[in-house]
Amino acid sequence: MKVLIVLYSGGQAAKEQPRLLGTTENKLGIYDWLVKAGHEVVVTDDKEGPNSAFQKNIVDAEILVTTPFHPGYLTKEVMDKAKNLKLCVTAGVGSDHIDLNAANARKITVAEVSGSNVVSVAEHVIMTMLVLVRNFVPAHEQIIAHKWNVAQVARDAYDLEGKVIGTIGCGRIGYRVLQRLEAFNPKELLWFDYTDLPADAAKAINARRVATLDELLSSCDVITVNCPLHEGTRGLINKAAIAKMKKGVWLINTARGAICDRMAVVEALESGHLAGYGGDVWDVQPAPADHPWRDMRAPNGNGNAMVAHYSGTTIDAQERYANGTKEIIDNYLQGKPQNPANIIVENGDYASKAYGQRK
Structure with a gap:
């Protein structure tokens, strides 16, 4: 059997840090295990264009492993070349780099390592929120430039305390963001999602569900995007949505870059309607x-x-998603059922409510 693994290259960092498992050098820690079992394994970071190693090797691969951080974009056109493909594994969380409708049509299973990085991302949301609200980046850049001007940075620095903060999406990550924000004593925490929280989870946080996205957009001083990318959320934060936000709102997106319209964000920030925009996801990755x-x-x-x-x-998340990837592949090889929490599409249908067309 052939396994194709698309990862980012770590270079010297991967040599110095063997726990950097999500790299071509350290191969998720599963390369030797698969080769010893007699499988052909191709590991590459070359994923762009028809002549890439990704597209050349997908033709006869039975299993594809890729990550959200350096995604191999498995479009319908690329999938049509992959006559042997049976299983796509996302080493991490977020499988929007795969055409899931096409995978359903082919009855290809798509799985990801559910929960492997939710704490890591939630912490990054809080960090980014503080960096923006406290105006940290220009303050730090000022010091690096050997300057000292308190007024220049303090004029745009605020506290999180007393602010209205909302999350678009209240799944595993959005919920943890709200949990962590309670310690900052906000004026109010809001959340919007198409599905409700379990009753015990809803009672465990001091946050209010709003009925519409417009209500959240117009009420918040800080907004964080924590929903998956699918047909219903692509371009969700566009010029019209931003116009409904308060002037001077801070917007954080660690979900997927394409949820926010590229130029709408640029124009809103440069005009001052957005006070700040931060995150780590881009509508094309790597970003040009x-x-x-x-x-x-x-x-x-x-x-x-x-x-x-x-x-x-x-590093902590990489260990979790590397172990989870191995478990998913091992279950497939042994004909065992997968953990339902890890399945996105299976047997021609969506198994996860996080994907597919949603209202």
Whole structure:
């Protein structure tokens, strides 16, 4: 059997840190296990274009493993070439780089390691929120430049305490974000989702569910996006949605870049309607050098807290999603049922409520 694994290359960092499992050098820790079992394994970071190692090797691969951090985009056109493909595994959380409708049509199983990085991402949300609200980036850049001007950075620095903070999506990550925010004594915590929380979970946090997205957008000082990318959320935060937000709102997106309209974010930040935009997800990954989210700024030269997509690939998270990937593949090889929490599509249908067309 052939297994194709698409990962990012870690270079010197991967050599110095063997626990950097999500790299081509350290191969999720599963390469030797698969080879010893007699399988052909191809590990690559080359994923762009028809002549890439990804597209050449997908033709006869039975299992594809990729990550949200360096995704191999499995479109319908690419999938049509993959005559032997039976299982796609996302080493991490988030399988929107795969055409799930096409996978259903082919009855290809798509699985991910549910919960493997939810704590890591939730912590990154809180960090980004504080970085933006406290105006940390320009304050730090000022020190690196050997300057000292308290007024220049303090004029755009605020407290989280007393703010109205809301999450779009209240699944595993959004819920944990709300849990962690309670310690900051916000004025109110809001959440919007198409599905309700379990009764015990809802009682465990001091947060209010709003009936509509518009209510959340218009009420919040800080908004964090924690929903999956699918047909119903692509471009959800567009020019019209941003216009409904308060002037001076901070927006954090660690879900998927394409949930936010690229130029709508740029224009809103540069006009000052958004006080800040931060996160680690981009609508194309890796982001090209000329991507406008790299250089966009608010009128005072602040408000940008973008980083490469690494919130869910901490060393701790990599161990969890590497182990989970091995378990999913092992279950497949032995003909065992998968953990239902890990299944996105199976037997031609959606198994997860997080994906597919949603209202």
